[in-house]
Amino acid sequence: METDDTDRKMEELGGNKRLSETPPDDDCCPICFGPFTVPCRSNCGHWYCGSCILQFWNYSSASKPCGCPMCTCMIVNLMPEASLEQQPQNQEVAEVLKSVRRYNLLFLGGACGFIQAVNIFFLLFLAESA
Numbered sequence: 001m002e003t004d005d006t007d008r009k010m011e012e013l014g015g016n017k018r019l020s021e022t023p024p025d026d027d028c029c030p031i032c033f034g035p036f037t038v039p040c041r042s043n044c045g046h047w048y049c050g051s052c053i054l055q056f057w058n059y060s061s062a063s064k065p066c067g068c069p070m071c072t073c074m075i076v077n078l079m080p081e082a083s084l085e086q087q088p089q090n091q092e093v094a095e096v097l098k099s100v101r102r103y104n105l106l107f108l109g110g111a112c113g114f115i116q117a118v119n120i121f122f123l124l125f126l127a128e129s130a
């Protein structure tokens with residue numbers, strides 16, 4: 001057991017933590033310091049309760065992607081734990097999953113849309129100056 005723990009610490013120190021589909025067993029949510037409810041992984045690899053990270057985002061600025069409280073990376077994608085989609089959901093879980101999906105659409109889609117708009121503008125600019 002002790003060896004496992006050391007291995008994990010080494011991995012974390014090395015910065016190449018493997019991305020897993022489920023939060024680490026002995027981990028807790030860095031926002032509420034409790035066990036995860038509706039665990040969601042951010043694009044930077046940190047786990048939060050779905051409701052915690054969405055609440056944190058609402059407290060900061062809801063018009064901008066949420067900065068990760070752990071690494072200040074911009075969160076544009078939240079991945080709910082895979083098993084959540086399969087197991088029967090209670091109302092509360094379903095609501096959180098819905099909000100998480102809305103969040104992803106807002107910023108993941110938004111960022112792509114913005115880049116596309118810039119590309120189109122650039123092409124028009126080229127066409128005009130030719």
Ligand SMILES: [Zn+2]
Nearest residue numbers: 029032049052
């Ligand atoms: Zn939490």
Ligand SMILES: [Zn+2]
Nearest residue numbers: 044046068071
């Ligand atoms: Zn992070």
